Amino acid sequence: MESARASQRSPAAGRRAMLGRLGALLGLALAAVALAAAAKAEDAPRVAAVFDFEFVNWSQETDYGADNSAEIQRLALVSDLLRELLTESGRFELRDTAPLAAEVAGVNSLRGCNGCDADLARKLGAELAVTGVVNKVSNMELAIVIRARDAATKKIVIEYQAEIRGNTDQSWTRGVSWIVRNRILHPDYAFAIRR
Numbered sequence: 001m002e003s004a005r006a007s008q009r010s011p012a013a014g015r016r017a018m019l020g021r022l023g024a025l026l027g028l029a030l031a032a033v034a035l036a037a038a039a040k041a042e043d044a045p046r047v048a049a050v051f052d053f054e055f056v057n058w059s060q061e062t063d064y065g066a067d068n069s070a071e072i073q074r075l076a077l078v079s080d081l082l083r084e085l086l087t088e089s090g091r092f093e094l095r096d097t098a099p100l101a102a103e104v105a106g107v108n109s110l111r112g113c114n115g116c117d118a119d120l121a122r123k124l125g126a127e128l129a130v131t132g133v134v135n136k137v138s139n140m141e142l143a144i145v146i147r148a149r150d151a152a153t154k155k156i157v158i159e160y161q162a163e164i165r166g167n168t169d170q171s172w173t174r175g176v177s178w179i180v181r182n183r184i185l186h187p188d189y190a191f192a193i194r195r
């Protein structure tokens with residue numbers, strides 16, 4: 001009986017059925033391409049402007065706000081380390097912040113300028129403004145904070161802190177490395193920096 005019905009179908013009906021199947025396959029193929037493109041865009045590196053670390057001395061070991069040459073050198077050390085770790089991860093494409101050095105120097109504090117870091121990052125064509133601060137309570141108690149702000153919305157997308165013991169090159173670099181490895185790049189936390 002089925003073969004009789006099949007033979008009774010007109011050639012036009014057969015073509016319509018074939019076109020319907022081809023349309024469905026084309027739709028599936030287009031959906032797969034769109035999903036692959038979306039996944040590729042999500043995996044593309046984020047463009048970031050990583051500004052130099054700032055230093056806040058809360059200790060009473062010296063005059064309020066004072067720092068010493070070793071701490072100034074450590075700020076450069078951890079700023080360079082953060083840039084290196086983010087670049088090596090492949091998840092970030094960094095913009096050079098040097099062209100804005102004069103503007104940055106004119107800002108009292110990037111961490112407290114109500115989103116001016118995002119404005120500066122946007123001038124560099126970056127999606128994220130990354131800032132850091134080392135807060136010194138004493139030579140034995142310091143805290144390192146790294147923050148990323150969306151350059152378009154000025155919203156903070158990540159802010160992580162590591163408490164460190166000891167005011168040495170090793171303790172500062174370990175603190176920055178820990179935040180990058182265990183927060184910024186860790187799969188359980190990295191959602192914040194995805195598109």
